[in-house]
Amino acid sequence: GDSVTQMEGPVTLSEEACLTINCTYTATGYPSLFWYVQYPGEGLQLLLKATKADDKGSNKGFEATYRKETTSFHLEKGSVQVSDSAVYFCALSDIGSGGSNYKLTFGKGTLLTVNP
Amino acid sequence: GAGVSQSPRYKVAKRGQDVALRCDPISGHVSLFWYQQALGQGPEFLTYFQNEAQLDKSGLPSDRFFAERPEGSVSTLKIQRTQQEDSAVYLCASSSVRGSDTQYFGPGTRLTVL
Secondary structure: OOEEEEOOOOOOEEOOOOOOEEEEEOOOOEEEEEEEEOOOOOEEEEEEEEOOOOOOOEOOOOOEEEEOOOOOOOOOEOOOOOHHHHHEEEEEEEEEEHOEOOOOEEOOOOEEEEEO | OOOEEEEEEEEEHHHHHHHHEEEEEEOOEEEEEEEEEEEOOEEEEEEEEEEEEEEEEOOOOOOOOOOOOEOOOEEEEEEEOOHHOOOOEEEEEEOOOOOOOOOOEOOEEEEEEE
């Protein structure tokens, strides 16, 4: 079955440091890939996505490239801010029955804390 | 516009009680999903609706769990005879059209079973 493995945290960085959170996946079909973020006390929000190989998703200074050859979708940011402190989830959505993308399969999440 | 809403936000139940969790998806969204998120873990799929049809319930952990969406809009997740292992955050998500792969999540209902 489908699965997502992401770097275990917690990750603690100083403001303006570089961030990489590794994510690899296994899937039987041709999945779409996502990063979701969960800020303290809030619900899951879509951060970025990529729907096919070599696509790059980007948002709020974060980037991730869909690498089919290495089955990876690592999240990167060149300079983190205190406001980036949150839990980050890597996820995939694979073609389900009837030809519709549907359920998401998530990694366990990585807690990022950015100190001033 | 309004996002996905869930109620109640917090629920405490005694073991053996039945609970009902409500999800109001974004207006017009065809697809609706329920996920269960245990403490310190990623969300795990429970069930999926397309309009009023429940197309996948493979993630429901036992026959104590039941979900419905009778008019293709609001959905209710019901857990009968709650157990301590049911304690988790229950997340609802909706997406706009069949085939869409961007899901929008509600804030979740935190269920604590004593």
